[in-house]
Amino acid sequence: MLALLKRDLVLATRAGGGFGLAVAFFLILCALVPFGVGPQTEALRPIAPGILWVGALLSCLLSLDRIFALDHEDGSLDLLATAPLPLEGVVAIKALAHWLTTSLPLIVAAPVFGLLLHLPGNAVPWLVVSLFIGTPALSVLGAFGAAITVGLRRGGLLLSLLVLPLYIPTLIFGTEIVRRGAQDADPVTPILFLGGISAAVVALVPFAAAAALRVNLR
């Protein structure tokens, strides 16, 4: 298990692994929105939490599409499935590796990009907290979608279509935390909900993803 985690981390950081692409994409998205919406602080401030969350979600999603596809193409997935690792564990580890290489940099970068969108200062810690709690669910759900679409030739857009609706509860509670934080309201309820969703997703969805992988391997 640890070997797999290590390999995925090394692969992501070597040349061609795409480390940092997600953050760059996040940056571009955050930069595009003011072009679309207008640069006024009053226009940007109220939508900043939402845009940051949607941006994080899309960057997370788009970096997921090849999480299993590459291993499928070069045959590693067949070999992993016959190795003494439960496939559920493989899914969980790959989601964890994705979280470490993609979501963690996003979380670190988010406060900076928050500046671009004039996110109020008192909301920044809540942004980080909400992303920290919510992104594991995004990674695991994305891994589920990637497992379903692993053998398909037009995976990218379909993956988004399958996964984005699953992201809705996470998104709602995530932005609610930030919004309440910005208004100095009490964000405990959405935090509890978000934590519950994340925990349940991380605990259960790997089984569904492993089942989908098994179907695609045969």
Next chain:
Amino acid sequence: MLALLKRDLVLATRAGGGFGLAVAFFLILCALVPFGVGPQTEALRPIAPGILWVGALLSCLLSLDRIFALDHEDGSLDLLATAPLPLEGVVAIKALAHWLTTSLPLIVAAPVFGLLLHLPGNAVPWLVVSLFIGTPALSVLGAFGAAITVGLRRGGLLLSLLVLPLYIPTLIFGTEIVRRGAQDADPVTPILFLGGISAAVVALVPFAAAAALRVNLR
């Protein structure tokens, strides 16, 4: 040339061709934003033009990544390159097919999705006009990006990263048209700019794309 156009259109509408996926993705994006930003009309109305344009841009982009990749994988691209068609023509035709199967449905759907975001009624015709003028540039620029990344295994995110910055001028003028339309201001200047950009892109970028394809074929 016409044969190629016909084939691409037929392929897109047959099973597995992904016709309609882009519109569905557009719909999801438009639905996600209120979850992030909040449901109030006052919050949504001012950002509607920007969100619609960014959404159209992303749907267009994500449906582009396989425009050449599939033909590359099954060998058609090699054969097309040795056929009596100039490669520039192939690029232009494929971009046209993409525009017809992806951007055109987006343009038709955009007013409906505008309702979801409470786009003011007087801005709707301008939304359609701006998309109509701007999307050809998106398709051709996207084809250029796809030509550059055709052989790469992690094309999706990289493609976005390459192409999105190229989209910025189109986005700026496109949303400006809609915003002026919503305020009953005069949208002629941005329309002229956008039209100029589109015309120049459609006329010139296929040559760059064909050059990129030639490099990737050898």
Next chain:
Amino acid sequence: MTLLSVTDLAVARGGMRVVEGVSFSLHPGAALILRGPNGIGKTSLLRTLAGLQPAVSGSIEHDEDAIAYAAHADGLKPALTAAENLRFWADVFGGFPIEAALEAMELTALADRPAGALSAGQKRRLGLARLLVTGRPVWMLDEPTVSLDAQSVERFARVIGQHLEAGGAAILATHIDLGLTGADVLDLTPFRARPGQGARPAGFNEAFA
């Protein structure tokens, strides 16, 4: 003692049975060579034995963790060096040393070269070296000698011989003669599945035909 015993196995591909009624068993030290024309179902049979796809009917018995499978694709990551690739699989399978395996497939000199910079034959050798670090008794090899030159084929046959002597077993699907003395040959041609038989359909294509 048998390492693997297969009884009346039927195997499907693309929703239809391709071979059926296959039975054999494998003792330590035995090698079985699968033969048959293209498309008869050798790959499908091996994948079923390896547990990657379910059998349509029949039984497969073997100890847990007995099988090491090597497919057409080698599962190498071009960005990792040969040694890193091998060490990863060694760690996954329980930490066997990789030096001996590199040595056996004559890859020691290439250990620090990224797998992407190896030639096809060298890649294949690295893929086969993986078998040596699994520590598993039953090797299942799908066309292991593709893109190997004559010298490498010979070395590989020696490696298999040692594995058999040490009490292992091997099933190989191959079109060429490896020179394995004492290997049994199983030609799959007589086991080609006939449509319209079998109680349970293997998939949509059989259920509706």
Next chain:
Amino acid sequence: MTLLSVTDLAVARGGMRVVEGVSFSLHPGAALILRGPNGIGKTSLLRTLAGLQPAVSGSIEHDEDAIAYAAHADGLKPALTAAENLRFWADVFGGFPIEAALEAMELTALADRPAGALSAGQKRRLGLARLLVTGRPVWMLDEPTVSLDAQSVERFARVIGQHLEAGGAAILATHIDLGLTGADVLDLTPFRARPGQGARPAGFNEAFA
């Protein structure tokens, strides 16, 4: 009259020359068979002749629109029927009728079947039928008989024979004997490129070696 003449050609792959000093010419009615071990550069040579990659040095002379190239991959779209696939290429190359081509490769009965539902050999036959609708004199075939059974190989050889009789020419890279009487054989082994020679580097890998 020569359809194709090649002089002192050097061909590169992966930034390094693989074969060099190749010269030959092709008259109407002539067939040339390329031979050589795996990786010697047959595919690279054919791609260069077809204009898909630039030659490192040397010259290639032929009429414009003389060459029809058939690669490992057939360029078929699984969602289109056999006839639709063929008609597309016929239209691209100028509207030759497809019926005769389907007939010649015995595909008439399969014309309305989606290409994705064809077996590997049938797909290959469809890929070769494409050559007949190009109307071009010089055929370049890279391992055309992969996954064809004996009967289809024979039929294909007959089709080539007719093409040659009609004043066409063909270059084939193949490992098996097609039974083409009077075909020349060119073994590429003696032309293997030696490193450190040649005035102009073929790419980064050679320029910095």
Next chain:
Amino acid sequence: MIDLGKYAGTVLAAYGVSAVLLIGLIWQSVAANARARRALEKQEENG
């Protein structure tokens, strides 16, 4: 003709949209069924 009051447009639009969608769905289902039956019959004739 019954009187729909000031909401005539609304009501008619709702009925119209529903009719178009339902009839479209029914037509598509029936047409696809007929097409499938013909294709299958042709296949079974040919062997």
Next chain:
Amino acid sequence: MSIWEYANPVKFMRSSGAILPWVVAGAAVCTIGGVLWGFLTPQDYKQGATVKIVFLHVPAAMMAINIWVMMLVTSLIWLIRRHHVSALAAKAAAPIGAVMTLIALMTGAIWGQPMWGSWWEWDPRLTSFLILFLFYIGYIALWAAVEDPDSAADLTGVLCLVGSVFALLSRYAVLFWNQGLHQGASLSVAPGERMSAVYRYPLYLSMLGFLLLFLALVLIRTRTEIRKRRLVALQAREARA
């Protein structure tokens, strides 16, 4: 004879062929009857003629949910008992469900224009339906994208399972996010809130009509799917031979 044997394709073709005319006739009578009757009801004192929309809106909304539940059940039957027809029935039902959802959404939107003064509000009920629509689209797209029918059936089954959980979850999340304008379930038996009989009986009839219409369409579409599968299966057998 156990109910499972109906999942055998040949038997299914025979028995569905036998009942289909009756279902079609019933669907035609009840749907047209219910909707016409509804159209001819008197105007409401508060909502004017717009009440007439309820006879399309509510049955469609009801079927939109019921069809998803039916797909969940048939998917489970496929995943557990491997009855091929059941998987194809789920596939056949999805487009009908999507159209029903679309009808509910569009009639609702048209209704909202006079009632709330806007075409669309992010009311929880409307929003949940939009999300349900997205799930339908994803499900249909996955069926269309996977070539191998066995894998497609399995994958869509798993998606339907996971999607059901998240559709429910989204509904609660949306309620948390925004309290809405839409009225509650007025068909509930809570006294005082009940619709008057003038509207109730035509509504019942058109609900029955939509149910029968759905049944007729699923039967037809499942038969189509079976025929298509059989065609592919015969071709595959030939290609293999």
